[in-house]
Amino acid sequence: MSEPVIVVYTSGSASPLELAADADGFDLLFAVPVDTAPDALVDVLGAVGEVVDVTDEAAGAVALAARGPGGIVAFSDQDLPLAARLARRLGLRYHAQDTVDAATDKHLQRQRLRDAGLRVPRFRLLTGPREAARALAEVGAPAVLKPVRGAASRQTYRLDGPDDALRHASHVFASGATDPFVIEEMLVGSPSVAGPGLGDYVSVEVLLWRGTVVCQVLNSRLPLLEPFREQGFLMPGLLPADVEAEAHRVSAAACHALGIEDGWADVELKLTADGPAVIEVNARLGGYVATLLHRSYGLEAVRLAFEVAVGREPSAPLGEPLAAAYCYQILPPVGALRLTSWGGIAGLTERPDVLSVVLTAEPGDRVDWRLGSLGTLGVVEGVTERPEDVLTAVRAIERALAEQVVFSPA
Template sequence: MTPTAIPPRKAPADEPPALVFVESNTTGTGMIALDSAREAGLRPVLLTADPARYQGLDATGATVVRCDTNTFAELAAAVHALPGDLAGVTTTSDFYVALAAELAASLGLPGNPPDAVRACRDKARTRELLREAGLPQPRFAAVCTPEATAAAVVSVGLPCVVKPVGGSGSELVRLCGAVEQAEQAVRAILGVTTNVRGQRVEPVALVEAFLDGPEFSVEMFSRGGEACCVGVTRKSVTSGDHCVETRHIYPAPVPEADHAWLADYAGRVLGVLGITTGPTHLEVRLTSRGPELVEINPRLAGGMIPELVRLADGRDLLRGQLDAATGRSVDLSAVRRRCAGVAFLLPPGPGTVVRVTGVEDAEALPGVVRVIVGATPGRSVRSARDAYDRLGSVIACGADAAEVDAVLDKAIGLIGIELAS
């Protein structure tokens, strides 16, 4: 799709050039990114359909422009009406990476080719391109009806993973051990017509072979079409039907040969998909056959991983994203070598939160950097099915992964979440 052209801008104002954000994520780096833009000498502008979605937005001092952010023409008109110079366009939201790339391309600003971003966001298209290139990945089949599920399962084998082609946060992702489970999962996916941002959802589900092996994420950063590996994160997920991420450790304690293997594979994936600029987050399992892609995200990692990188290495990936989006030089030099990790608080079951205990004790532990709890009394919770069910997190630092794991274990053990049925 060729981006709609936007007329050339005039730039009279004496204020800093604007960095436009097309929406934002609602946790993690969302509001931090707006602050970081201002600290970088830029004027942060948030285009949003609903400013009330963002807690802490007023404190960022960002210019807020309300418009239909699901429509390119509305975004283009909003940007063209902005006063002053425009430095770049970016986003911290999964749901808007393609629109942001299209907008940047239409303005001749730095960014990834829109088709490359769309290929990353469409998990079925990602699989097709990797298959054409001959890169290792799980067996897969795309299905558009529940009736096609059985044949898909036969082609990929059991157990299998069923997922939406454009989801986020592991929502509606399910590990299935039987055809009946897979059909149920496909029906759930095809029953959703719009996502949480009101965008149309493709009526397609992916059925993939389950990859057996440890899971990692490879944090990559591209400049001028050249991709470098920032580092590798060890990921832990829940067992059972719903694979919810419970812990990240950075850098992953893996042999150098495995690190190089993962980094090389990630670089080849980016080359196939056509990513040229900024951060990408690839989730990969290291199988007996080698690295195989779980999924790719054309954005910074979520799950507090950029903060772990900052704590462990001193590298600011969020600032790197903003610099890349505005055509500035990007410095990703490591200034220290430590280890950092995050463990997530999960509901002990379904119910209503009565109280949370032990937070101050956990905060007082040596090595604990931060404890965040979102499990406020009165909140209804369920057993965790995706990332949106997590109730908080503990971040810790240490000399190595073993030390960080021990601190996180102790801190999580001190925090109690009491529920009423």
């Protein structure tokens, strides 16, 4: 018989298609605040499982309890607090409240990591633009301004001096920001550690069971686009064995410092000359990771999350990778622009190292670089025999984008 599992879902690092693909043996109960969710999303989730309206959390919890759920999961930072509240109402095992708080508040998270003896950037909380110059002086330039709550590099800016600090802080608070921001040290990465053609940071996906690390998988990143926009991932990563081992050690310690005991965590690390430093910890599966894990190692990451949620000890033997998998995000240039033409970019699928080109923007659309990865215009995915071959595919993708995609002033 299938076992009911609650999936708190408004968005996230696993798509409805990925949830459906790994749902064999589970009845998915989608806990969704229907009053605020897009109708199209509710319809898609309803085709995959049963949608339970939790706009009224108390009434939603009663409806969920009647279905006898064995566990609860969430796949986005914004859904973690609701998942924690529902878990408490239903008596289900889930992240403790202080873990959710630390996972969704960058200032609190850095305090917890620092107190555990882990290396993190210097940081200061910012509640208004008038504090910006002083906070920058305490942290030191160059620095980074980012929201305390947020993801995908949204409203994230580099600060090289007090004028930058005042200008960007004034902009973000004038744009209606209700949460505070942090100004933090911009760590200096070491290209010699990361390797040529790669970003100077990585992420480690950590699967935990009752506080014990079951497996860890490192994925390398492509270089960031200005100012701090992520443009791609590849798995397995391309790090020397000793550096990868240290990245795994630091990532496990970061999860323990925040009290993450069950399920997936995504730990981002800056590769510095003095070793990996923790940039951020997410108490859920990383974006695109489910696809990369399946193509690289044959692991069903979403299924493993379901198994942990319902109390089954997961089995996740990695073995040797089957292939190298990558995801390349098409991001707009900096500026007030409009997409004019895609040209023949879809023809990339003729390459053997490209599986798909999915374009989510249409000619005529305004594009906004300030949204970070949320402003992605399309995604190119593929596989190669070796991780090193991914960089060949990336160079071909970037040539095609430069030659064929046209933007014009908005």
